[in-house]
Each structure stands twice: as structure tokens, then as C-alpha cells.
Amino acid sequence: MTTPEHTMVGILGAFALGLHNRFGWPVVAFAALASNVPDLDGLPMLFDMERFEFGHRVWGHNFFAIVVTSILLAWTQVRFNWVQRVGCYVARFLPSEVVITEQRADSPIPMSVFILVGIGFQSVHLVCDMVVSGGQGLSAWFVKPFWPFGKTGFVYPLIPWGDVGPTVIMMGGLIGIAKYGRAQFISVLTLIVLISYLFCRSYWA
Numbered sequence: 001m002t003t004p005e006h007t008m009v010g011i012l013g014a015f016a017l018g019l020h021n022r023f024g025w026p027v028v029a030f031a032a033l034a035s036n037v038p039d040l041d042g043l044p045m046l047f048d049m050e051r052f053e054f055g056h057r058v059w060g061h062n063f064f065a066i067v068v069t070s071i072l073l074a075w076t077q078v079r080f081n082w083v084q085r086v087g088c089y090v091a092r093f094l095p096s097e098v099v100i101t102e103q104r105a106d107s108p109i110p111m112s113v114f115i116l117v118g119i120g121f122q123s124v125h126l127v128c129d130m131v132v133s134g135g136q137g138l139s140a141w142f143v144k145p146f147w148p149f150g151k152t153g154f155v156y157p158l159i160p161w162g163d164v165g166p167t168v169i170m171m172g173g174l175i176g177i178a179k180y181g182r183a184q185f186i187s188v189l190t191l192i193v194l195i196s197y198l199f200c201r202s203y204w205a
Ligand SMILES: [Zn+2]
Pocket: 001, 038, 039, 057, 061, 125, 129
């Protein structure tokens, strides 16, 4: 899956679980970010494609890295509130209808929530990479969730990488939420449509 797709899975997943009602927007933003963390293992390729290519989809795409980075992100978040700080900074450039408040101090979000959201949504990233894989002359990428302890790779390609279906479906869901509200209901519906699409697409491909 691409970065925008992983981001939308994070936002819709957080809405579907009702995290926005319980903890506010920072947890939704944190979920969107956590959804992309495994792909940070592709960053070294920006500097040296040949030397680091083998690390992409390995170094960050495993439970060991997921737990370590989730604890690290959750701890820095609770300590420095960086999601709220970045959010407030970004809000300055958005239309005035977008109101972002820092909401903290009175009811701080526990670190355990951020750790769980981090681990949960990074694990969903692995599943997304397993089902959206290969196609168009590309070979399927095997995800190795137990690396570096186990080297077994898993893949279950349902749709080829680059298929626009998931983007269209999830964008539709988010536009619906922006227009009508009811974030939790529309998110659950969107995710059901998305999963049905994946299976139908693989069945009739
Ligand atoms: Zn990935």
C-alpha cells in the first residue's frame, strides 16, 4: 500500500473504533502516523538505493521494531505532546473553520493508549502490505513479521500494488465524514466496503 492509503487506513480505523470520541483528535492523528511507521525502513534508500534496498520491508516490518518504535513514540508523545504541537502549528495554515485545541493537562491521554494504538496500527500495516502486493510485473513481497528471530515470510496477495480501488473507497468515506459527520458509522461502513472489494477483486481477477 502507498503512504496516503496507509494514512487513510489509520484515520478510518481510529474513527471506526471510536477513539475520537474517547480521546480526541490527537489519538486519530497518532494512528494515522503509526500506520506509516514501518515504511520508515525505506528512508535509507533515499541516500543509497543499492546498499539499502534489502532493508526496505524488513527492518521496520516486524513485531520487534513495531513494539520498540511504539513505546518510543508513545513515551515522547506523553512527554512532549508533539502531536498537539504539530497539529496546532499546521492549523495556522488551514481555513479558519478548522479549530484545533491543545486539550491536555485536565485529562491527559495515558501512555498505554498510545502504545496500544501504535502496536495495533503498525500491525495493520503489515496485513495491508501482505494483501496489497505484487501484480503488474512486480513479484509479491513477503513480509517477515518475526524478523530478526524468524525469517519466514508471509504474503496473501488479494489486489496488485497500485490498484486505485482502496484510495477511491477510502477517499469517498472521508469525504462522506467531512460532509455528514457520523465518523464512526461511516468509517465502519467504508472499511466493510474496502474489505469486500479486496476479496471480490481477488475472486474475479
Ligand atoms: Zn509497508
